[in-house]
Amino acid sequence: MEIEPLVLGLLCVLLFGAGVLSAVLGLGLRRGSYGRGVTAAAGPPREVVAAEVDRTRGQYEVQLTRVSGERDQALANSRHLHARLTQLQGSLEARVAAEVDGRLAAELEARVQAGVEARLAADVEARVQAGVEARLAAVLEERVEAGVAARLAEALGRAAARFGPRDTVEAQQPPGPPPQSPAVPHQLPLGRDCAADSTVDGADLGPLIVRAASVRGPRQREGGEHRRDAVMLGLVEEMPSPTLLSVVAAGAPRGLWSQSAAQRACRSLASQLGRYGEHLGTVLGPGTHQGLRTDTVPAGHATSPGEAEDSELGGLLRSALQGVGRSVSLVGLNEGGGTSVAATGGGTEADSEVKVALTALLSQLGDHQRRQHVAFGIGDNRVLRLRDGTWETVFTGVREARLPADGGEVRWARFETRPEDLVAVCSPPLAELLLREDLGEWFADRWVGGRPHLTEFFSDVNVRVRCAGGDRSVVCLWDFGEARRTPTPNA
Structure with missing residues (x-):
């Protein structure tokens, strides 16, 4: 270069x-x-x-x-x-x-x-x-x-x-x-008033999931006795806002016509609430809780009859249950040909066979972060709530009261649920299982945050464990607040 x-x-x-x-x-x-x-x-x-x-x-x-x-x-x-x-x-x-x-x-x-x-x-x-x-x-x-x-x-x-x-x-x-497989009866019940050994029902109502089951108790199966409890789910169409009705009725353990009386009580209650549906919607709707029970009721609390007399809601519920008592009193006359029992008591010795403990729950439908419920009834059935893994009693009626004689002994209480809460309306035998420390944890693990299939729920209620009581009847409501937060069904 x-x-x-x-x-x-x-x-x-x-x-x-x-x-x-x-x-x-x-x-x-x-x-x-x-x-x-x-x-x-x-x-x-x-x-x-x-x-x-x-x-x-x-x-x-x-x-x-x-x-x-x-x-x-x-x-x-x-x-x-x-x-x-x-x-x-x-x-x-x-x-x-x-x-x-x-x-x-x-x-x-x-x-x-x-x-x-x-x-x-x-x-x-x-x-x-x-x-x-x-x-x-x-x-x-x-x-x-x-x-x-x-x-x-x-x-x-x-x-x-x-x-x-x-x-x-x-x-x-x-x-x-407790095994997860249900118990199977080995003999059919005796008696003219017998019904199916077990019944199960349920629905997915947006954010509110409901399951119901009534199972013959282990002792009743062994003795060939028929199931005396009944459960019912329905909508009170006459109320202005959509409202779910959940009912558990327990007939007398030795009553001849207890099954018919329990079923009659459930159907009659739905009819009676329909008669007062518009007025119930007024007192149950939003903004009408002033002067009534508006907050969660403490465990074991229920409104006394005197307090219920002073409220419109208490009067409506008392009137409805008295009408149910009159309907139940006709069971002995229609089925057995005996003398009917008046709502005020009195009658023949055979009349004692027609006695029913009834507990019902009215629940708002739709999306709610604080859902309102009204529990009411006569007898020793209970309403439990599962929150944060702990069962607590939110309502129980007068233990000795029964329909038709004690229609005026109605108790009622308001309470609320938050998302992820579970409410159980149950007969005394199942309430005993849920409140036991060991079995309560087992049921809580099975049910918390769930959306069980009907057969799965029936298997849980029919779990093979001994209890001192009779039939097991329960209605469970899972509250998820909003429909979009509701989990998908279990696979």
Whole structure:
């Protein structure tokens, strides 16, 4: 790169010298011609002129020879320099090509190596991650199995102490937690008033999920006695706002027509509430709770008859249940041909067979963050609420009162539920199971935050554990506040 300008400058100098020589020779020739013309005009001697011409010619020939030699030498030098320049250019191009090829090869090799390293690193990372995940899964599975085994052993120990028989007549039960499979009756009930061994019902009403079941008790199955409880779900269509009615009716344990009386009480209550539906909607609607029970009722609290007399709601509920009592009193007359029982009491000895404990719950439908409920009834049925994993009693009636004789002994109470709360309207035997420490936890684990299928709910109510009471009847309401927060059904 440094030789090329020098060679080009030398060539330019030589060419310029050749041009100058050519100009000098041309000028000399012109002067010779002019001299000859002048001499001829002046008339010098020809010999002098000829000699001068020869001398001048000789000088110019010598100069021309010298200039030609110099030109040839300059041309030779120019060809040599051109050859050298060509050689240098070829060498330079070869060096540049070699340098470019080397750099390209190095860059390509670096990129290929980087790509290979990246793929190797990704492959190694994926394999390491897969190995770590597999190891973690194995460790978690071992810990879960260990935890399940520990919990199962603990449950077996508690069940062995708590789920045993209550008297020596009953067969010994193997220790273990409450099985999830339902008990199956081994004989059909006797009597003309018998009904199905079990019944189950339910509905998904937006954010309010409701399930109901009534199951013949274990002792009744063994003795061939029929189920005497009844449950019912329905909507009070006559009320201005959508309202759900949940009813649990428990007939007398030894009553001849208890099943018919319980079913009659449920149907009659729905009819009676329909008669007072517009007035009930007025006192139950939003903004009408001043002066009444507006907050959650403490555990075990129920409004007394005297307080209920002073409120419109208490009067409406008392009138409805008295009408139910009159309807129940006709069961003995229609079914057995006996004398009916008046609402105020009195009658024959056979009239005692027609006695019903009735508890009902009116619940607002729709999306509510604080849902209003009104519980009312006669007898020892209970309304429980599951909140934060703990069962608490929010309503219970007068224990000894029964329809039809005690229609005026109605009690009622307002309470609220928040999202994720569970309300259970239940007969005394099932309330006993829910309030037991061990079984209450088991039911809470099964039901909290759930949306069970009907068969699953029936299996839970019909769990094979001993209890001192009779039939198990319950209506459960799961409150999720808003329909969009309601979980999907269990798979």
